[in-house]
Amino acid sequence: MGSSPHLATVLHDIHQRQRADGPAAMLGIGTANPTNCVLQDQFADWFFHVTKSDHLAESTAKMKKICERSGIKKRYFYHTEEIIGAHPELIDRVLPSLTTRLSIIADAAPKLAAEAASRAIADWGRPAADITHLVVATNSGANEPGADVRLAGLLGLRPTVRRTLLYLHGCSAGLAALRMAKDIAENNRGARVLVACTQAKILWFCPPNDAHLDLMVAMTMLADGAGAVVVGADDPANHIERPIFHMVSASQTTLPGTEQAVVDNLRENGLVDSHLSVEVPRLLRGSISKCLADSMAPLGLLTASDKGWNGFFWALHPGGRAILDSYEAALGLEPGKLAASRHVLSEYGNMMGTAIIFVLDEIRRRRRRHDDGKDCQWGVMSGLGPGLTIETIVLHATGSQDEN
Numbered sequence: 001m002g003s004s005p006h007l008a009t010v011l012h013d014i015h016q017r018q019r020a021d022g023p024a025a026m027l028g029i030g031t032a033n034p035t036n037c038v039l040q041d042q043f044a045d046w047f048f049h050v051t052k053s054d055h056l057a058e059s060t061a062k063m064k065k066i067c068e069r070s071g072i073k074k075r076y077f078y079h080t081e082e083i084i085g086a087h088p089e090l091i092d093r094v095l096p097s098l099t100t101r102l103s104i105i106a107d108a109a110p111k112l113a114a115e116a117a118s119r120a121i122a123d124w125g126r127p128a129a130d131i132t133h134l135v136v137a138t139n140s141g142a143n144e145p146g147a148d149v150r151l152a153g154l155l156g157l158r159p160t161v162r163r164t165l166l167y168l169h170g171c172s173a174g175l176a177a178l179r180m181a182k183d184i185a186e187n188n189r190g191a192r193v194l195v196a197c198t199q200a201k202i203l204w205f206c207p208p209n210d211a212h213l214d215l216m217v218a219m220t221m222l223a224d225g226a227g228a229v230v231v232g233a234d235d236p237a238n239h240i241e242r243p244i245f246h247m248v249s250a251s252q253t254t255l256p257g258t259e260q261a262v263v264d265n266l267r268e269n270g271l272v273d274s275h276l277s278v279e280v281p282r283l284l285r286g287s288i289s290k291c292l293a294d295s296m297a298p299l300g301l302l303t304a305s306d307k308g309w310n311g312f313f314w315a316l317h318p319g320g321r322a323i324l325d326s327y328e329a330a331l332g333l334e335p336g337k338l339a340a341s342r343h344v345l346s347e348y349g350n351m352m353g354t355a356i357i358f359v360l361d362e363i364r365r366r367r368r369r370h371d372d373g374k375d376c377q378w379g380v381m382s383g384l385g386p387g388l389t390i391e392t393i394v395l396h397a398t399g400s401q402d403e404n
C-alpha cells in the first residue's frame with residue numbers, strides 16, 4: 001500500500017469501523033458479600049477479643065467511640081474469629097503473615113467475585129459467553145495467573161476473553177476499572193466488558209496499636225465485598241440490553257503534594273505498613289470543588305445546571321462518614337443527595353474499590369422506587385484512592401430502567 005495519502009484514509013476507515021458508535025453504558029450490575037457479619041456496635045469488643053487485647057480498656061473505649069460516629073451499622077468479612085484464632089501470625093506485628101493472608105482469600109475472593117458477576121450477567125440478560133473483555137480489580141493476590149483467570153474459569157467465559165488485572169488500586173479500584181471498561185467498550189465495536197472488583201480487609205488486619213491510630217480507624221471502616229458491572233456501548237438494534245447509566249466522561253486527578261496521605265505498602269506482614277492521614281477529609285474539602293469543576297468543564301453541564309451541584313445525582317465512594325461530610329460541605333449539597341452512599345456505608349462499611357458498585361446499584365434501586373433522584377438525569381460518580389487520587393466519571397441515567 002505504501003505511504004500514499006490514500007493510506008491515511010484507509011487507516012481512518014479501519015479505525016472508525018473498529019470503534020463503537022455510542023457512548024459506553026452499564027448494562028448489568030451485581031453485588032455479593034461474605035457471610036460473616038459483624039454489627040458495628042459489637043465490633044470493638046469483637047476486635048479486641050480476637051486480637052487477644054481485651055486488657056486494653058482505654059483503646060477499646062476509644063474504638064467504640066469511633067465506631068459510634070462512623071455512620072456504619074454492620075460490615076461483612078471473609079475472615080472469622082476461627083480463622084484469626086488458627087493463625088497467630090495475623091495478630092503478631094513481627095511475624096511474616098503475607099502468605100497466610102493471601103491464602104485465606106485466594107479462593108474466597110474469586111468465588112465471591114463470581115457470585116457478583118453471575119448476578120451482573122443475569123441482570124444484563126445475555127449469556128456469559130458473550131463477554132469479550134474482563135477487567136478485574138483486586139488487592140487479593142500477588143500471583144499470575146491471577147484472579148482474572150480464575151474468575152473467567154468459574155464463569156465459563158470464552159478462552160479468547162481479553163483480560164486485564166488491576167492490583168492494589170485502593171479505594172479507587174472500582175472507578176479505575178469502570179474507566180478502563182468505558183475506553184475498551186467505546187474503542188472496540190461490539191465489546192461487552194465485565195468489570196469485577198473484589199477487595200479483602202484481611203490484608204490490613206492487625207492488632208491494636210495506640211501509636212498507629214490510623215490503622216485502628218481503618219479497622220473500624222474497611223469491609224469485604226465484591227461487585228460487578230457489564231459495560232458495553234450502545235447497540236440500538238439490541239432489544240435485550242437496557243442501559244442503566246451511560247458513562248459520559250472519565251477523568252483522574254492526583255492532588256499535588258499528597259503522595260503520603262494514603263499509603264498502602266505490601267510487606268511480609270500484609271498491608272499493615274500503611275498510612276491514612278487524619279488530614280484526608282480536609283484535603284478533600286479543599287480541592288474537590290475545583291477538581292470536579294475542571295473534570296466537568298468540557299461538557300458544559302455544570303454551567304447549564306440552574307441548581308449548581310444539586311442539579312446532579314451523586315454516586316460517591318463511601319470512604320468514611322467524614323469523607324461524605326466533606327463532599328457535602330464543599331459542594332453545598334442538599335441533605336439526601338448522598339443518601340445512596342450513606343446507605344451503603346451504613347449497611348456494608350467501606351468495601352474499598354467494590355463499594356462504588358454497591359452505590360450504583362442502590363441509586364438504581366432508589367430511582368426505580370421513585371424514592372429520590374429521578375429529577376436529575378445527569379450524575380457524578382467520584383471516589384478517592386492512594387495518591388491522593390480523585391477518580392470522576394460523569395453519568396447519565398437512562399429512562400428505560402426507571403420504568404421497571
Ligand SMILES: CC(=O)CC(=O)SCCNC(=O)CCNC(=O)[C@H](O)C(C)(C)COP(=O)(O)OP(=O)(O)OC[C@H]1O[C@@H](n2cnc3c(N)ncnc32)[C@H](O)[C@@H]1OP(=O)(O)O
Nearest residue numbers: 069070170171213214276277278280319320321322385386
Ligand atoms: C483506602 C483508599 O484507597 C481510599 C479511602 O477510602 S481512604 C479512607 C478514607 N477515610 C478516611 O480518611 C476516614 C475519614 N474519617 C472519618 O470518617 C471520621 O474521622 C471517623 C468516622 C473515623 C471518626 O469520626 P469522629 O469520631 O466523628 O471524629 P474525629 O475527631 O474525626 O476522630 C476521632 C478520633 O480519631 C482520630 N482520627 C480520625 N481519623 C484519623 C486518622 N486517619 N489517623 C489517625 N487518627 C485519626 C481523631 O484524631 C480523633 O482522635 P482524638 O479523639 O484523640 O482527638
